[in-house]
Amino acid sequence: MIDLALLLLTAAGFACLCASVARHQPALFGRALPKRRARILKRAGWSMLALATMLACINFGSGYGLVEALGFASLGALAAMALLSRATRQNARR
Amino acid sequence: MAWLHTWVGLVLGWLLYAIFVTGTSAYYQEEITQWMTPEIGSAAVASDKSFAAAADWVQHKAPDAQEWSIFLAGKRAPGLQLYWTNGPDAPADAPTEARLDRQGREVKARETQGGYFLYRFHYDLHYINWYWARWLVGIAAMAMLVAILSGIITHKKIITDYFMLRLGKGQRSWLDVHNASSVLFLPFVLMMTYTGLVSLATHYMPWGIAANYADTEKFYAAAFPYPSPPEKTGAAKLAPIGPMVAAAERNWGMAAGGVRVLNPGDRSAQVIVSSGVDGNMSARPRSLTFDGATGRLVSAHDPSGAATATEGVMIGLHAGRYAQPILRGLYFLSGIAGCVMIASGLILWTVKRRPRLADPDKPHFGFQLVEKLNIGAIVGLPLGIAIYFLANRLLPVGLAGRGDWEIDSLFLAWLAAFIWAAVRPSPRAWAETTAVTVLLFAAVPIVSALTTGRNLFHSIAAGEWIFAGFDLAMLALAAGFWTAHRRIVRRARGAAEGRRPQRNTAPA
Incomplete structure (x- = not known):
């Protein structure tokens, strides 16, 4: 259960970070986002990653939790990347 | 820095790939051994x-x-x-x-070295003296540290490119795969390389002990009574x-x-x-x-x-023995990402140089050598491991020196892959070796079912998750190599019909 939460949090966190980068916005939204919204996305992304790390440390203890949080961070980033890659390809087709 | 990254990565990349593949398998060392000794029941007892x-x-x-x-x-x-x-x-x-x-x-x-052999190979190699093997592995690990650090510096847009993965675009895609596997899994790869060096530190730098203890044995007696x-x-x-x-x-x-x-x-x-x-x-x-x-x-x-x-703690982090099933799975996936990182880096070397060749149909010797070694190393080792598992099921149980025969079969198959790569045109060799690897991995669960009476469905029904998981992992590996094979074949066909420009005919 906690593992699923960690995966979702890190994936969502990295998706937000990805969406906050100006270069990726056309592929995801078809246009650039206003600076303010990008900043909110960035903060939300980092907060989710911090929350995931905290949850993991509370649940497993700080050493084990940190390792597990890093592991899930890699997996979550991979998921976010797959999402962006898909969006880019769909936009290219349109 | 790019120069350093390219050449250090190339020269030791083949060895590093072998270390990463066998090291990754070591996260399931006990499970592999269990599968390779099907006579032992897996009941848990306090x-x-x-x-x-x-x-x-x-x-x-x-x-x-x-x-x-x-x-x-x-x-x-x-x-x-x-x-x-x-x-x-x-x-x-x-x-x-x-x-x-x-x-x-x-x-x-049955006599077998099981998963222990693959684990042991990742730092002691085989057929050569372990003392020199560890030096070789240590040099490769140092090279890996150099490649990682110079790679980070070379890859200037590490943050903006973070999520880029453009598939089906030739060289660009290979670069993206290489970057994604290394950047996304950087914490893991960096940690493994560094802690790997630490676990053999006294082998590489015995002087710390020599300076403080007159007799090396005394140090070990104090540290490990x-x-x-x-x-x-x-x-x-x-x-x-x-x-x-x-x-x-x-x-x-x-x-x-x-x-x-x-x-x-x-x-x-x-x-x-x-x-x-x-x-x-x-x-x-x-x-x-x-x-x-x-x-x-x-x-x-x-x-x-x-x-x-x-x-x-560093050695513990490296070996991951403490990891519970989920974290163990993360370790394993990260290990595979490391293998992909090294393999894609090696392939990238040829992909980048192909357009600059005077005649792409007759590349010069150095280019050919790298391409052939890439095929033999990247596909040949997994092929050999599939043969290792098959040999475990097919060699007679009473054969003298059976455990060594299993290991010899691995290296014979691996050698065969190198020879095959050397004698066949490279694009064909990529397609053929991957096809054979698909067949071999897919054959493992079938041969196992025929020779031990434990088939996948029975294992699932009986809740024997080690056996079921192993069979499923073999099928997953077969599927992975099948995907690679399909891409290679599609590329080659595209090139033959002239639908793509020649420079995109890189082996997938």
Whole structure:
């Protein structure tokens, strides 16, 4: 259960970070986002990653939790990347 | 910096790939061994009961033994390993070791090195002296550190490119795959390379010990105490082992991993219980010594000092023995990402240089050499591992030196892949070796079902998850190589029909 939460949090966190980068916005939204919204996305992304790390440390203890949080961070980033890659390809087709 | 990254990565990349592939398999070392010794049941028994049963067995089998050791390689280990020293009256050819299952019954399993061989290969290699092998592996690991750090510097837009993966775009895609696998899994790859070096640090830099201890043995005696049997003082029955193990486990709050008994059956008997390898993050065990005749606790040994603790945790982090199933899975996936990173880097070397060739149909020798070595190393090793598993099921159970034959089959198959790559045109060799690898991995569960009577559906129904998981992993590997094979074939066909420009005909 906690593992699923960690995966979702890190994936969502990295998706937000990805969406906050100006270069990726056309592929995801078809246009650039206003600076303010990008900043909110960035903060939300980092907060989710911090929350995931905290949850993991509370649940497993700080050493084990940190390792597990890093592991899930890699997996979550991979998921976010797959999402962006898909969006880019769909936009290219349109 | 780009120059450094390219050439250091190329020269040691093939060895690093082999280290990463076999090292990654080592996260499931016990499971692989379990699969390769299907005679041993996988019932879980509390460790104190296992040790007590094994102690009964050895006392019955070798009553005059001067000392014996029982090892249980963690909760996931399929069985216990026993070693003992016979008394002076025993015949010279009396056995001195045995394998028991977790209920303390001797098992006659087929002779195999199992997952241990793959684990061992990742730092000791094979067919060459381990001492030089470790130096070679150490140089490769240093090169890896250099490649990682120079790679980070070379890859300037590390943050903005972070999520880029453009597939089907030739060189660009290879670069994206290489970047994604290394950047996304950077914490893992960096940690593994560094801690790998630390675990063999005393091999590479013995001078720290030499400067502080006149005799190297004295350092090891202080760091890893291993007492000899004391003088005998007269017969006395050995107290039951089970309660001592249980007491030690309560004391540490984790499972025991080994029991060593000195002078069993004597008043001077000592029982040394050490903690298991998977109890906590540190790889350095703790131990408690009990009086063998009375069962009273005599002394405790804990690794002490900040440096020892740091080293223990670093080695522990590298080996991941402490990891629970989910974290173990993350370790394994990260390991695969590391393999992909190295393989894509090696392939990128050729992809980048192909357009610059004077005649792409007749590349110069250096280019050909790299491409052939890439095929032999990247596809050949997984192919050899599939053969290793098949040999485990197909070689006669009674064959003398069977364990070595299994290993030889791996290297023969790997060698065959190199030869195949050398004699065939490279694009064909990519397609053919990957096709053979698909067939071999897909054959593993089928051959296993035919030769052992354990098939995938039966394993799932019976809840034997190690066997089911292994078969499924083989099918997943077959599927992975099938995807690679399809891409290679599509590329080659596209090139042949002239639908794509020549420079995109890189092996997938």
